[in-house]
Amino acid sequence: MSAKARPTYSAIAKAAGVSEATVSRVLNGDERVNPERTAAVLKAVDDLGYRKNRAATALASGRTGLIAVVIDDDLSIFDDPFWGTVTSGISRVLMENHLQTVLMVTSVNNVDGPVAHYLESREVDGAIFFQLHKDAMVRKLAKAGLPIVITGSPHTDADLTFVDTDNFGGGYAATKHLMNRGCKKVAIITGDIETTAGHQRLDGYNQVYRELGRVPAKTLVKQGDYSYESGHIQMQHLLAENPDVDGVFACNDLMALGAIAAIEEAGKSVPGDVAVIGFDDSIPARTSRPQLSTVRQDINALGEAAAQLMIAQLNGELVESRIMPIELVLRESA
Amino acid sequence: MSAKARPTYSAIAKAAGVSEATVSRVLNGDERVNPERTAAVLKAVDDLGYRKNRAATALASGRTGLIAVVIDDDLSIFDDPFWGTVTSGISRVLMENHLQTVLMVTSVNNVDGPVAHYLESREVDGAIFFQLHKDAMVRKLAKAGLPIVITGSPHTDADLTFVDTDNFGGGYAATKHLMNRGCKKVAIITGDIETTAGHQRLDGYNQVYRELGRVPAKTLVKQGDYSYESGHIQMQHLLAENPDVDGVFACNDLMALGAIAAIEEAGKSVPGDVAVIGFDDSIPARTSRPQLSTVRQDINALGEAAAQLMIAQLNGELVESRIMPIELVLRESA
DNA sequence: CGCAAGCGTGAAACCGATTTCACAATAATA
DNA sequence: TATTATTGTGAAATCGGTTTCACGCTTGCG
Numbered sequence: 110m111s112a113k114a115r116p117t118y119s120a121i122a123k124a125a126g127v128s129e130a131t132v133s134r135v136l137n138g139d140e141r142v143n144p145e146r147t148a149a150v151l152k153a154v155d156d157l158g159y160r161k162n163r164a165a166t167a168l169a170s171g172r173t174g175l176i177a178v179v180i181d182d183d184l185s186i187f188d189d190p191f192w193g194t195v196t197s198g199i200s201r202v203l204m205e206n207h208l209q210t211v212l213m214v215t216s217v218n219n220v221d222g223p224v225a226h227y228l229e230s231r232e233v234d235g236a237i238f239f240q241l242h243k244d245a246m247v248r249k250l251a252k253a254g255l256p257i258v259i260t261g262s263p264h265t266d267a268d269l270t271f272v273d274t275d276n277f278g279g280g281y282a283a284t285k286h287l288m289n290r291g292c293k294k295v296a297i298i299t300g301d302i303e304t305t306a307g308h309q310r311l312d313g314y315n316q317v318y319r320e321l322g323r324v325p326a327k328t329l330v331k332q333g334d335y336s337y338e339s340g341h342i343q344m345q346h347l348l349a350e351n352p353d354v355d356g357v358f359a360c361n362d363l364m365a366l367g368a369i370a371a372i373e374e375a376g377k378s379v380p381g382d383v384a385v386i387g388f389d390d391s392i393p394a395r396t397s398r399p400q401l402s403t404v405r406q407d408i409n410a411l412g413e414a415a416a417q418l419m420i421a422q423l424n425g426e427l428v429e430s431r432i433m434p435i436e437l438v439l440r441e442s443a
Numbered sequence: 444m445s446a447k448a449r450p451t452y453s454a455i456a457k458a459a460g461v462s463e464a465t466v467s468r469v470l471n472g473d474e475r476v477n478p479e480r481t482a483a484v485l486k487a488v489d490d491l492g493y494r495k496n497r498a499a500t501a502l503a504s505g506r507t508g509l510i511a512v513v514i515d516d517d518l519s520i521f522d523d524p525f526w527g528t529v530t531s532g533i534s535r536v537l538m539e540n541h542l543q544t545v546l547m548v549t550s551v552n553n554v555d556g557p558v559a560h561y562l563e564s565r566e567v568d569g570a571i572f573f574q575l576h577k578d579a580m581v582r583k584l585a586k587a588g589l590p591i592v593i594t595g596s597p598h599t600d601a602d603l604t605f606v607d608t609d610n611f612g613g614g615y616a617a618t619k620h621l622m623n624r625g626c627k628k629v630a631i632i633t634g635d636i637e638t639t640a641g642h643q644r645l646d647g648y649n650q651v652y653r654e655l656g657r658v659p660a661k662t663l664v665k666q667g668d669y670s671y672e673s674g675h676i677q678m679q680h681l682l683a684e685n686p687d688v689d690g691v692f693a694c695n696d697l698m699a700l701g702a703i704a705a706i707e708e709a710g711k712s713v714p715g716d717v718a719v720i721g722f723d724d725s726i727p728a729r730t731s732r733p734q735l736s737t738v739r740q741d742i743n744a745l746g747e748a749a750a751q752l753m754i755a756q757l758n759g760e761l762v763e764s765r766i767m768p769i770e771l772v773l774r775e776s777a
Numbered sequence: 778c779g780c781a782a783g784c785g786t787g788a789a790a791c792c793g794a795t796t797t798c799a800c801a802a803t804a805a806t807a
Numbered sequence: 808t809a810t811t812a813t814t815g816t817g818a819a820a821t822c823g824g825t826t827t828c829a830c831g832c833t834t835g836c837g
Contacts, residue, residue: 117823128787129788129824130787130788130789133825137825143786164501164502168793168823170792190527196548200547210545211509213544232497367730396727461817475816480815496794499794499822
């Protein structure tokens, strides 16, 4: 009656005059099938418009064709375009390799929660995690043999595969630029120091001082939380404690903008009196006045790299973590 | 030797002293199983730490437990936090209902491309699409019986289920507010008019004029493309053609900021000479100076609503599209 | 020339659930 | 009380692929 039932191996086998086993071999690229048979199978597949049933494949082979992308609830996902861009880079590369992206936005803290269970159950072939505060769960999964890639640096030195922006290099480049342009007293407004990324940017800043044989005054190092407001407040403190501060490296653009506001409110000019440089090259960096000089990370490339490392792992290749280069974007503020 | 092999129905059935069929019934909430047997099964499940194999379930039942979220390549995803927020709202609600989100970032134009094939093949139980320029593929899939929800309004009046922000209401509220605050000559910088959303915001603007028995001059309606630059340029045109324009509704925040820049460059003040109101309540709206008055949409709720409509469809309920309310956020610019 | 190794192939077992169907036990009806 | 529904249950078929195993045949080597 209805010819709309999807064809199965049985139909292909019949049409091509071979066994189902041979159909499977052809469709999985087994080399040692007779070319004529191979051709017959491929023709039948084409004629009948056959497409594999993924559930059946998954059940029989144990491979689901799915990769989880796990994003911690904690991340300020809700207004940061960062993760969206990374994720779309991941998704594109995975799709090109016939893998699908399963997106999970949840609390990653719980080593025994539903997400952990889901991943342990091998309902995915691998998992890509976004920077996390606690990596206990990830380490557990990795130990259990699940292929894993972390976007952002892991806390511990456990040999987890990761991709990350060159945070150290970014902090270094920004600070160095401020020094080179003549700043004498360069401050830093850090992000979350608990985070590896936050720490590394601070390290880059310190390294510049070290190379100059100097040590930054304690009052030049302020801790923010990546918010506009924290940039604003910490800058006020900086100005109060160091009236002659003439350069600021803010660890993200938002804090940089907050800092600029504070500087101008104090009757000083940017970059005339105080040069400011941010991190991320986000949209506001381009539209603010003065336009913000900043450290750009190629977020899309970050996602692509993460996906590629995952694929390499699935292919059983030996993979090494990658640090993606940054680029200093000079506009008006420094 | 190794006790780590995952238990299956067979093990549960043996431990509980029932058949596999009964195990299945218990685990799928079939009411008519003897309570004692039910308890025995549940105990066995707990004791053995059993968890279902999704691939097997999918193969046997036809339900994959996966919902696709399809995002068009064309969308300026790469720096718009909008879709990320919506997606995370979707993901959270789906997870609560034991469904996983499959993220697909690709070109949706191709009615016969890999995405279409993937979705047609029933490798997912349903699909949520983001606003699209062409909905041919979506309609095809819907006709094929795939549960579908669209985030953003569909082009045609086909009876596709969708959730959308009240774009008309937003345009109306913004324009009305400008009028109420005393503006005599209110202009609009539209977004992409081809888009339903863009068109609806313009309709809201026109409606205010209509209710006042007026018709906006042609020169007061300018078309932008949602970019900062287009806001800047169109505002320059507006000022040139209408030196006495005193209110502007820009169809997104970015264009509003561009407009403000143009106004200030022309030696006028905001909101003193020209009041400006945007749309989205994005980050820059809060950090710019003057702070931007804007139309806020509850993006997270939008995602949640989309997921809920999907779940309702899966449950066979009759669903109706939803329009989510907007909120006027008044800051400094109007 | 004889025997071991290698190759291509199909039959059948298998992956782990769901679902149909038949059957026995019980309740409802005549 | 005889008969028909109803109910709970297990055996077995089923979903659509993958993979093991054995078989027949060709090739290589001593």
